[in-house]
Amino acid sequence: MLSGKAATVYEHLYITADSLELVDGVKIPHATFSGSPVFSPKNHRILLNVGDQLDLWVHNLDSIEHEFAVYQLTGNQLIAPGDSIQVIQTFSNPGLHIYHDPKNFPDYTSLGLGGMIVVKDHNHASFYWNIKEHALGSNSTILNGGTVNWGDYNPDYFTLNGRSNPEINNDVDARVTGNVGDTLMIYVANTGQSIHSLHFHGYHVKVVYASDHSFRVGWMKDTQPVSAMEGLILELIPDQSGEYPVHDHNLVATTGGNVYPYGMFTTLLIDP
Numbered sequence: 001m002l003s004g005k006a007a008t009v010y011e012h013l014y015i016t017a018d019s020l021e022l023v024d025g026v027k028i029p030h031a032t033f034s035g036s037p038v039f040s041p042k043n044h045r046i047l048l049n050v051g052d053q054l055d056l057w058v059h060n061l062d063s064i065e066h067e068f069a070v071y072q073l074t075g076n077q078l079i080a081p082g083d084s085i086q087v088i089q090t091f092s093n094p095g096l097h098i099y100h101d102p103k104n105f106p107d108y109t110s111l112g113l114g115g116m117i118v119v120k121d122h123n124h125a126s127f128y129w130n131i132k133e134h135a136l137g138s139n140s141t142i143l144n145g146g147t148v149n150w151g152d153y154n155p156d157y158f159t160l161n162g163r164s165n166p167e168i169n170n171d172v173d174a175r176v177t178g179n180v181g182d183t184l185m186i187y188v189a190n191t192g193q194s195i196h197s198l199h200f201h202g203y204h205v206k207v208v209y210a211s212d213h214s215f216r217v218g219w220m221k222d223t224q225p226v227s228a229m230e231g232l233i234l235e236l237i238p239d240q241s242g243e244y245p246v247h248d249h250n251l252v253a254t255t256g257g258n259v260y261p262y263g264m265f266t267t268l269l270i271d272p
């Protein structure tokens with residue numbers, strides 16, 4: 001079922017740098033692909049219907065050079081400070097793609113520069129989770145030209161759309177709400193460098209798309225791991241009402257700055 005006619009979709013992304021305020025007030029240097037020239041802690045989400053052609057301009061408003069790519073789909077393009085590049089790409093299949101800054105990968109992606117392109121073939125209620133972990137100090141190291149030792153990576157904060165528990169529940173794009181019997185679609189993009197295993201209480205969810213693990217399509221599980229830079233689409237058809245937790249099953253990821261439960265932890269709210 002197509003939700004609309006294929007069309008050309010015009011979008012703009014603006015690379016902007018500032019800082020991300022974490023759940024306990026700690027701030028880290030952070031950059032995103034904002035949907036406007038003003039810095040946003042969230043990366044702009046691009047929504048397409050199957051068959052659409054994306055006509056995208058990416059503007060570098062930062063003072064340093066960046067790059068742009070759609071992960072495993074387009075080549076890397078350099079963008080000098082103050083410059084812009086254009087990407088034209090047709091999306092023929094439903095799915096979830098991560099766009100990012102591939103410079104010195106994974107360094108510049110880790111600064112926060114990773115968002116999602118969603119390609120839909122349905123009109124179901126949809127929710128969007130850009131999940132990421134953050135290590136104190138590593139972003140400063142990258143911006144100062146230093147080397148991050150990714151073999152000794154111990155992140156301190158865990159966010160969903162740039163927020164941690166309890167603020168995730170205030171994000172209407174993230175907080176899953178619905179009724180028993182609804183078909184609810186959850187789009188998960190892991191723009192971090194750790195695996196995040198999402199544990200759903202109360203329900204099993206079905207994998208309908210997994211960019212790196214297509215053999216998992218059709219699996220019904222209560223825990224769904226998402227690899228680094230993987231896009232996962234989950235279908236939830238609730239069979240009971242209630243409010244149930246969903247969280248990263250790696251328990252350090254339910255903390256923020258060592259405090260539980262300030263991490264990747266939210267709830268599903270299902271009405272009868």
Ligand SMILES: [Cu+2]
Binds near residue numbers: 199247249
């Ligand atoms: Cu659990």
